Amino acid sequence: MTRTQTMAGELPAQRVEEARGRAATLLLAFRHGNQLAFDQELDELLAEEDERAVVTLLTWIAAEAVRKAYAPEVGDRVLRGLARRAPQGEVGVAVDEESVDAARLIEAVRGGDAAVVRALVAGTADTTFLLGGLLQGVAMMLPLVPEAEVDAVVDELRARHAAVPVGV
Numbered sequence: 001m002t003r004t005q006t007m008a009g010e011l012p013a014q015r016v017e018e019a020r021g022r023a024a025t026l027l028l029a030f031r032h033g034n035q036l037a038f039d040q041e042l043d044e045l046l047a048e049e050d051e052r053a054v055v056t057l058l059t060w061i062a063a064e065a066v067r068k069a070y071a072p073e074v075g076d077r078v079l080r081g082l083a084r085r086a087p088q089g090e091v092g093v094a095v096d097e098e099s100v101d102a103a104r105l106i107e108a109v110r111g112g113d114a115a116v117v118r119a120l121v122a123g124t125a126d127t128t129f130l131l132g133g134l135l136q137g138v139a140m141m142l143p144l145v146p147e148a149e150v151d152a153v154v155d156e157l158r159a160r161h162a163a164v165p166v167g168v
Helices: 013-031 035-048 051-069 072-085 102-110 114-122 127-144 147-161
Strands: none
Touching: 013 035, 013 051, 035 051, 051 072, 102 114, 102 127, 114 127
16 A cells, blocks of 8 residues: 655645646647636636745646657757757737737738748747738638639639539
8 A cells, every 4th residue: 555645835636636637728828829818717716825836836837748748868958959949038029909910911821921921930929810801801702713713712612621522
């Protein structure tokens, strides 16, 4: 029989599991670029815990991910590589809706300027707003496109994304 001893200042097991779940929620939002969900979860964590507890929690989650994904010597190389590539000083990244220029994206796509498209996408930390603006622009253009052309585009998209190719 295994017996565990709780040390002074140590969180009870239930609180540890709750913290892991909250960290997972935060990391999923970050991974999928959901800035609103990330900000909301981070604000809640910081309101309930001090910054040290939040950083400790996230470090633990990251260490677990590295431990499970890499052999120990490889994991250390990966972490050293991340540390070397980390920007020096404070880096501000605009992630709010107003910082996204979907009009420039549409103009770049229309003009076939792949470099501008790449630069806009790479320079946007949260592409949710950029793609949302693109979708809004396409929706605004749809009434101006003849129905036959819209139907042809829809048919082409269905053919490209069908589970079984058309005509097979």
